[in-house]
Amino acid sequence: MTLSNSSEAFVLHFGEMGSRWGFNRTVGQIYALLVIHEEPLNADQIGELLRVSRSNVSMGIKELQSWRLVTLHHIPGDRKDYFSVSGSMWDMARTVFEERRKRELDPTLSLLRSHLLEAPETQSDAYAQEKMREIHDLLELLNQWANSLNTLNPETLQSLMKLGSGVSKLLEFKSKVGRKESE
Amino acid sequence: MTLSNSSEAFVLHFGEMGSRWGFNRTVGQIYALLVIHEEPLNADQIGELLRVSRSNVSMGIKELQSWRLVTLHHIPGDRKDYFSVSGSMWDMARTVFEERRKRELDPTLSLLRSHLLEAPETQSDAYAQEKMREIHDLLELLNQWANSLNTLNPETLQSLMKLGSGVSKLLEFKSKVGRKESE
């Protein structure tokens, strides 16, 4: 079993990027491979194509399953497990986005909250706490925004993204209407 | 020189999170330290407070400078360089966001573009290319959106974020107006 040059390059690149996107090289490669491969693959095939050990494939698949990014298939008369990607590219993006929100924002927010409850003892503590509050408020806003984006359906999200900076016009308009309504 | 318990915990945490946010532990710790410390600090002081080597501080500061996140100060009669954070927390967030967009999207987009130019040779190549186009289009949209968000001023961005999923109401309204205008 082999991959075309183009597919091989794509898979390797996804492995490289994997670490930037929050998963390791092998996990990235397995996912990329399953995306561009129409038929589901079993762990041995994945290991052969990616030239990594069977155990590494097992761990990688486990990770992808925990992210709900792969679907398990069975082929009649074959005891092996076969895998394909689950959901659309939008689902994938949403999953990665949400997973990263959890890993990158939640722990920091809870740490900041705990420190903001304590009474500052010195002048410099007070300054530090003030700054922590600034960061907290910004991250909290980001966090809530990320959550609300995740509730939007792909179509709405797509319109919003296409609108781009045009959203500011819409916001201006909203603030005008809001003002009139409250007059 | 020492830090209060609360500040120390904050700095250590920022170091831990650093790797998730795209920079290494020491860089995260240096930045956190400078955020909560009102007065600018020199490299020796930073090294002492964080208990890392002078050379590590030097490299960390260099990194922060390349991100334009620190400002250099001089104290009369002292040849040492003193550093403080530059800009507001919003500027920091914007910088990190933009830096990550560059690192996480640009390389993948250019790889995908190059593969989409090639003519597929086999049926399975064609399938692979189709999938690569899907990913390309999604990342391209994300990329342009990220760019346009970066052009918004903090106030507009803040309103947008506070609006949260309420933005869908606004989009519905826009599509109605758009329809009327084109009638």
Place this chain on the structure above:
DNA sequence: TATAATTTTCAGTAATTTCTGAAAATTCAG
């Protein structure tokens, strides 16, 4: 239920990333 097929686990190893200390380079006061 026995056993063959398959998957998972995990201790040890390999690869990668980060950090250090010594030396080189730079800066600047005298």
Place this chain on the structure above:
DNA sequence: CTGAATTTTCAGAAATTACTGAAAATTATA
């Protein structure tokens, strides 16, 4: 200029993260 103060560089060490192979666990067929 000179040389002391300061910063930067970088080869190797330390720490972290990822991967492998062998053995254990699980699954399913006969």
